[in-house]
């Protein structure tokens with residue numbers, strides 16, 4: 001998969017995509033991430049790409065021209081163009097599985113108060129939000145989307161079973177984890193995990209996961225979220 005990220009701060013992405021799983025996925029050629037600075041498409045010599053909002057109000061708005069030219073500079077037949085936006089539909093594991101099937105994603109990150117509506121209408125296929133909180137720019141959202149989606153690209157995660165077994169693939173929380181030592185500052189590991197009865201362990205883990213999900217996120221056990229997620 002090819003991913004083009006359009007933003008005003010390409011440097012923002014230096015750390016996250018150059019370590020751990022995402023670096024491995026890139027090095028192995030499972031996906032390729034390129035960065036475009038929207039400022040390179042400014043109309044004027046001083047590189048300004050924002051202006052004051054028509055109708056008044058605080059802050060600045062990203063101008064449609066530079067954004068349109070930035071998108072068109074990377075767009076090809078079959079590209080999926082996504083605007084990371086607080087007005088988008090909420091990102092889910094199921095959506096990540098869907099997005100992982102595209103050959104080419106273009107991710108537009110917002111800045112200032114947002115992007116002129118007309119270029120969104122003209123060039124964007126889909127608006128996605130990572131959650132209900134205020135961000136200073138859309139770059140952090142693009143990092144979350146790429147990280148959450150990467151695991152659905154075949155080969156990015158070492159062990160294929162790991163993807164399916166992961167927390168949330170089942171639509172509920174993961175069970176608690178324990179490792180050595182057996183006694184940590186007076187706290188013991190639950191005895192069932194040391195007993196070697198794998199049927200009992202499975203049962204215990206399922207019950208613990210359900211208990212905590214019911215307490216913290218009852219919404220995950222109700223309604224449309226109760227279908228277990230499956231990949232491809």
Ligand code: 4FN
Nearest residue numbers: 084085086110111113129130133134135137138141
């Ligand atoms: N945020 C809200 C309401 C109104 C504005 C914001 C907000 C960055 C360019 C967008 C935020 C959250 C999740 C992109 C938030 C996301 C952004 C995202 C984002 C600068 C304009 C802005 C949701 C609290 C009601 C700033 C809430 N997922 N404006 O944060 O880009 O993708």
